[in-house]
Structure formats: C-alpha cells, structure tokens
Amino acid sequence: MEIVAPRRAAIWTHALTAAGIFGMTAALALVTPMNAEAQNNNAPSKLFYVGTYSPAEAAGIYVFRLDDTTGSIQLVGSVAGIENPSFLAFSTDRTKLYSVSETSNGGIASFKIDPETKLPVLVNKESSKGSYPCHLSVDKTGKMLVVANYGDGVIASYPLNSDGQIGPAASVIKQAGTGPNKARQEGPHAHFATFDTAGTRVFTCDLGADKIFMYQATPLAGTLAPTKPAFGSVVPGSGPRHLVFDATGRYAYVLNEMTATVTIFRYDHQSGFSSRQNVSALPADYNGENSGAEIVMHPSGRYLFTSNRGHDTVAVFAISKVDGKLMLKGHIPVGKTPRGFAIDPTGRWLVIAGQDDGSVRVFKFDAETGKATDTTFTATISKPVCVLF
Numbered sequence: 001m002e003i004v005a006p007r008r009a010a011i012w013t014h015a016l017t018a019a020g021i022f023g024m025t026a027a028l029a030l031v032t033p034m035n036a037e038a039q040n041n042n043a044p045s046k047l048f049y050v051g052t053y054s055p056a057e058a059a060g061i062y063v064f065r066l067d068d069t070t071g072s073i074q075l076v077g078s079v080a081g082i083e084n085p086s087f088l089a090f091s092t093d094r095t096k097l098y099s100v101s102e103t104s105n106g107g108i109a110s111f112k113i114d115p116e117t118k119l120p121v122l123v124n125k126e127s128s129k130g131s132y133p134c135h136l137s138v139d140k141t142g143k144m145l146v147v148a149n150y151g152d153g154v155i156a157s158y159p160l161n162s163d164g165q166i167g168p169a170a171s172v173i174k175q176a177g178t179g180p181n182k183a184r185q186e187g188p189h190a191h192f193a194t195f196d197t198a199g200t201r202v203f204t205c206d207l208g209a210d211k212i213f214m215y216q217a218t219p220l221a222g223t224l225a226p227t228k229p230a231f232g233s234v235v236p237g238s239g240p241r242h243l244v245f246d247a248t249g250r251y252a253y254v255l256n257e258m259t260a261t262v263t264i265f266r267y268d269h270q271s272g273f274s275s276r277q278n279v280s281a282l283p284a285d286y287n288g289e290n291s292g293a294e295i296v297m298h299p300s301g302r303y304l305f306t307s308n309r310g311h312d313t314v315a316v317f318a319i320s321k322v323d324g325k326l327m328l329k330g331h332i333p334v335g336k337t338p339r340g341f342a343i344d345p346t347g348r349w350l351v352i353a354g355q356d357d358g359s360v361r362v363f364k365f366d367a368e369t370g371k372a373t374d375t376t377f378t379a380t381i382s383k384p385v386c387v388l389f
Contacts, residue, residue: 044067044069045067046065046066046068046344046345047063047066047389048064048066048344048351048387049061049063049064049120049388049389050062050063050360050386050387050388051085051088051386052085052086052381052382052384052385053102053382054080054084054382054383056081056082056083057080059078059080059381059382060078060081060082060083060084061079061085061088061097061099062077062381062384063075063076063077063078063118063119064360064379066344066349068346068349070375070377071363071375072362073351073360073377073378076117076118077117077119079111079122081122082122083101084100084102085099085101085102085109086102086134086385086386087099087102087133087136087340087385088386089137089138089388091138091142091164092142093142095112095113096110096113097110097120098111098136098138098145098164099111100128100133100134100136101125101128102134102150104131104151105127105131106127106129106130106131106147106151107127107128107133108126108127108128108136108145108166109123109125109126110122110124110125110165111123123163123164124165124166126167126169127169128149128156129154129156129172130147130151130153130190131150131154132149132150132151133150134148134191135147135193135242136148137193137194137202138160138195139219140195141199142160142164143160143219143222144159144160144199144218145157146194146195146202146204147193148193148204148205149190150191151189152187152188153175153190153209154172154174154175154190155171155193155213155215156169156172156173157169157170157171157217157222157223157224158222159220159221159222160222170221170222170224171222171225173215175188175204175206175209176188176209177206177208177209177211178208179239180237181239184208184239185209185239186208187208188206188208188209189206189207189208190205190207191205191240191241192204192205192240192242192243195217196249197245197249199219200217201214201216201217201227202215202217203243205241205243205254207239207241208239210233210234210235210236210239210240211231211232212252212254212265214227214231214232214272215227229271231272232265232272232273232274234254234263234275235256235278237259238256238258238263239256239257239258239259240254240257241255241256241292242254242294243255243295244295244297244304245267246297246324247301249267250266250267250324251265251266251267251324252264252265253265253297253326254295255281255292255293255294255295255306256292257292258292260282260290260306260308261278261280262278262279262281262304262306263275263277264276264279264324266324276325277325279317279325279326279328280328281308281315281328283331288310288311290309290311291308291309292306292308293306293309293339293340294306294307294338294339296342298347298367299343299346300367302318302319303317303319303329303367304316305350307334307338307339307340307352308338309339309355312337313331313333313334314331314334314338314341314350314352314372315328315331316328316331316332316370316371316372318370329370330370332350334354334363335352335356335361336354336355336359337354338352338355339353339354339384339386340353340385340386340387341387342387342388343365343389344389347367349362349364349365350362350364350365351389353385353387355384355385357380358380358381358382358384359379359384361374362375362378
C-alpha cells in the first residue's frame with residue numbers, strides 16, 4: 001500500500017462568512033501514516049464500511065479501522081463482485097450487510113460479516129425490481145428490507161431469512177408524480193426508503209414527485225401497503241432526497257437535493273407530515289451550482305449535518321430543543337463533491353466521502369462548540385459514495 005502525506009487543509013468557515021480483494025488485485029488505496037498506538041491492535045478502534053461506484057471486477061466495498069484516540073484510519077480490506085455498490089445498510093446487530101447494485105437492471109445483495117476478517121461475504125443477490133437502486137434499509141427485527149429505485153420510482157420490499165438471505169420481492173410499488181423541473185422531475189424518482197423506530201411504517205423520498213410517501217409495513221411478510229394520508233409534500237421543485245427523524249420521532253428533517261434546503265416537518269402517526277420550516281444549507285452569498293447529498297443527525301440530537309456538492313462543504317445546523325427548528329452554524333470545507341458521510345456512535349468522529357477526488361477524510365467534532373477539526377488523516381479510493389459505521 002502506497003503512503004501519502006497528511007493534508008494541510010483548513011478547518012472551519014462560519015456560515016455568515018464564507019485493497020485486498022478475494023482472489024483479485026487490490027484497487028488503489030492510499031492511506032495516511034498511522035502512529036505506533038494506531039498500529040497496535042489493542043488500541044481502541046472501530047470499523048466503518050464504504051460503498052463506491054465501481055465495476056463488478058474491482059474492489060467495491062471497503063472496510064476501514066478508525067483509531068478512537070487519534071482519528072487515524074487503516075484499510076482492513078475490500079471485496080469485489082457487485083457493480084456500483086453505492087449504498088450500504090447494516091442489520092441491527094451489525095452481523096449482516098446489504099448493498100444496492102446501482103445499475104439500469106438494478107440489483108441488491110446480502111452479505112454476512114466474517115467475525116475474524118470483518119469483511120463482507122456474499123450470501124445472495126436479488127433483482128431490485130427497478131432501475132438504478134440508490135438506497136435501502138432494514139427494519140429493526142432484521143426480517144424485512146426495502147429498496148428505492150431512482151430510475152423509475154419503484155419501491156420494493158423483501159422478507160429476510162434468519163441467515164440474512166434476501167427472499168423474493170413481496171411488494172413492488174411504482175410511485176407516481178411530477179414536479180416543475182421538467183428536466184429532472186418528469187416522473188417519479190425514488191431516492192430513499194427507511195423504517196420508523198417501531199418498524200411498522202416506511203417513508204420514501206421521491207425527488208421527481210416532490211413527495212415523502214408513507215407505507216404500512218408488515219415485517220414478517222415483508223410487505224408494504226399505502227397509508228392514509230399517503231404522503232407529505234415539500235416546496236415544488238425542491239427534489240426531496242434523504243430524511244432523518246429525531247430521537248422522539250416527532251420531527252422529520254428532509255434534505256432537498258435540487259435546492260440544497262432542509263424542510264422540517266412535524267410528524268404524527270395519524271395525520272402525517274406538517275411543514276414547520278424550510279432552511280438553506282448554503283451561505284447567503286453563495287450563487288454557484290450546488291446540490292444536497294446526505295443528511296445525518298448527531299447522536300446527541302443537538303446538531304444536524306448535510307453535504308453540499310458544488311460548495312463542497314458539510315453544513316452544520318444547531319437544533320432547537322424547544323421546537324426542533326434549525327439554525328445554520330457553519331460549514332466544514334471538505335473534498336471534491338462530498339457525497340455520503342457518517343458520524344461514529346460517540347459523536348466525536350466525522351468521516352466524509354469525496355466522490356470526485358476519491359477522498360475519505362476524518363474530522364474531529366466538538367459537541368460543546370459545534371465545530372470540526374480536520375485531523376489530516378485521509379484515504380484515497382475510487383469514487384466513494386456511502387460511509388457506514
């Protein structure tokens with residue numbers, strides 16, 4: 001493995017101011033040097049997994065170890081065999097991993113995590129029942145999976161066996177709707193699917209329809225059925241991409257890709273979504289091209305983060321304890337086209353994937369001040385998209 005020097009990048013700008021493969025050759029993976037403590041296997045550490053855009057014959061899913069003391073990272077290994085495993089999801093117990101295959105004849109795949117190597121081992125594959133699947137989720141019992149197909153707006157659900165194997169699709173639903181942007185909203189484009197904390201509702205963001213659809217989930221059967229009300233709506237032309245709920249389930253935060261805004265909804269199980277706020281993830285004086293990519297809530301529930309592709313930053317918002325509304329606090333300058341990112345369970349480490357410069361960068365986050373520090377530790381792989389602890 002080739003070694004590159006740590007970066008010398010700046011840290012923070014305020015919002016108001018401006019690989020080993022099974023039986024194959026490893027893809028390029030450049031990782032910064034680790035100190036002696038980080039190289040010690042007994043040092044406190046945690047794993048994270050990275051999904052990428054890659055051909056099936058190349059490394060597609062990477063596993064890294066993050067040193068919990070220094071923030072340094074080390075490549076554990078990588079696996080091939082899935083074309084464009086761009087988005088990943090774990091089972092609740094982290095023993096099984098699921099991946100999309102973001103292609104025109106879309107697929108999904110199931111893996112077991114080898115307890116010794118920590119690498120994914122393929123269990124089986126299934127059709128995603130649509131084109132260009134870009135997101136998937138597993139319910140808390142590990143009995144059901146849902147996938148969103150961007151190309152044609154199809155949502156599909158599947159039962160999962162106890163060994164993680166994906167069964168035949170139990171529900172296939174083609175969403176409907178259009179938006180004012182005829183170039184991108186000529187039809188439905190499902191971009192996200194997730195379960196509520198109870199595991200009885202599924203929410204999907206549809207960029208083409210400007211809607212968040214809701215479904216009743218039956219995990220034992222793996223089926224979905226529309227609810228009443230059937231959806232919530234964002235400002236026309238916004239293009240909802242991803243969402244996250246707060247710990248109480250009362251507030252939903254929807255990242256809109258096309259406008260790089262966050263819409264805050266009050267959510268009620270009976271009445272559905274009611275809009276409370278719409279806030280930009282960009283500085284007031286920024287006029288360049290940009291699109292929103294990922295939204296993540298800090299484990300403390302005090303901060304929300306979104307990634308800006310174009311402005312090339314991660315926006316940091318403070319969350320009001322009173323009404324769940326947001327205040328933009330600042331921006332973290334990151335790599336080229338930040339796509340997916342994740343915060344470790346302690347809330348101390350922020351790992352950001354730069355799709356167009358191949359970077360996987362580590363920042364240290366201070367929950368007291370709300371600011372991030374660039375650790376200068378980075379890895380370089382091909383087109384990283386998703387980060388999952």
